[in-house]
Amino acid sequence: MTTPFSSILLVFAAAFVGSFGSVFLKAGAGRLHRNPLTLLLNWRLAVGVALFVASSLLFIAGIRRGELTILYPMVSLGYIFTLLWSRLFFGEPFTRNKFFGLGLILAGIVLLSLGNR
């Protein structure tokens, strides 16, 4: 069974939305303390969870047709956005390892696409 391109696009969209979810979770997690109210009244965490739910709905729509062996690894494209947002919002530096890791992930996605037949 070949995985349709529309499924791949939906999974990419899910990865993009999910990368923003991580940003909000990270921002919220830094404000957690022993007091459980810091968990419950944490709007950043709430937005992060909402984005993850939205991302998961796109993902489920994406995997409803096609193969999980193709579509699940494509979620790793989200790391590329995550690295961009980490740099932009948290000032985390780009390192050689990050570039190398991203290069491998992109190469892996190209190989996967070639295996989609």
Add this chain to the structure above:
Amino acid sequence: MNHHPATVSPERPSFRFTQRQAIALVFVCTIFGAAAQILFKFGANDLAGMALGSLFGHPLQILRLLLDPPLFAGYCLYGLSTILLTLALRDGELSILYPVISLTYVWVTVLSVLIFKESMNAFKLAGITVIVLGVAVLGRKPGR
């Protein structure tokens, strides 16, 4: 409530995992995470005939999706795995935890072939291997 005020100050951080606990926790997360993906696929397969518009067309339809038994079970596992992963990533060494995280790709691939009888070929295998390496490298400490 608190009889030992000297031991608990407001600035004291919550519990911490040791490096070993963090690794074990991430390993468990990869299994939960992979199981969640398989449950998602089970639920999603029933939606294969639906158009994208009718899938998200109505708020009630989205609620029905979220409460569909395999999808709901997948969400519970995924949520649990995400929370545990967040805690483990906070306390553990990223360069060790990232390669462990990438095990999820291995479990999902093996389970998809076993359960859904998905096809495997050299390009797919190479692609997944290279992605696993890529995710592992992402967490490496800045080298020389």
